[in-house]
Amino acid sequence: MNESRQSPDPAPLGVLSRLWRYPVKSMAAEAVERAEVSWHGVAGDRRWAFLRRDSETNGFPYLTIRDEPRMCLYRAELTEPARPDASSVRVSTPEGTRYAVDDPELARRLGDGVRLTRLRRGMHDAMPLSLISTATVAELCRRADVPYEPQRFRPNLLVETTEDRPFAEDEWVGRTLALGSAVLRVDLHDPRCVMINTDPRTSETTPAVLRALTDRRAQAGVYASVVTPGSVATGEKLFLN
Secondary structure, three states, X not given: OOOXXXXXXXXXXXXXXXXXXXXXXXXXXXXXXXXXXXXXXEOOOOOEEEEOOOHHHOOOOEOOOOOOHHHHHOEEEEOOOOOOOHHHEEEEOOOOOEEEOOOHHHHHHHOOOOEEEEOOOOOOOOOOEEEEEHHHHHHHHHHHOOOXXXXXXXXXXXXXEOOOXXXXXXXXXXXXXXXXXXXXXXEEEEEOOHHHHEOOOOOOEOOHHHHOOHHHOOEEEEEEEEEEOEEEEOOOEEEEO
């Protein structure tokens, strides 16, 4: 007599440790416990940006940490993620003064000729979501001899992997992942630039961080897109779909 056997539950790849959105491009992240993710990434992510004075003639018009490292000390908060208009975005300066994102004084503080623009579908460097593991962050910070700080890498999703092995997320490229009620597809390795040299707590730069990636073609973490929109939350397990 044959006995029916139930397949064991799949082993998780890890747990979502932290979840962030960036209401204003290149400003500090806003940590959230739960968020909706859709074709355009995390709800409210990178819906606003500031343009440089020479934006009309420049192929990349946005003011970023590369141009002004102190941008990472400006902290944007989105009070209504489902409606990220100017009235729901507040920005705190490094000194603690709060402005509405469309206050002309905020643009003036960021530089001569700087102006605000709205990004209706978000402005992501390559794909709607960026993901990196805690083990990868720890390894790169160790190599560069800097304090552990995931925000150097500006991810949306920080995953504590089951194996706790650096760069394990590289193996997910081309696979789909289940997280919460969403399904994600890992599309690309994440190519890094000098922005990771900037300490998000102080805005000081340490070139050793990018140099720590010379053996990896300056890649760390992965980019993903959303196959099935849904809700994700910290503490939820991540599975191969």
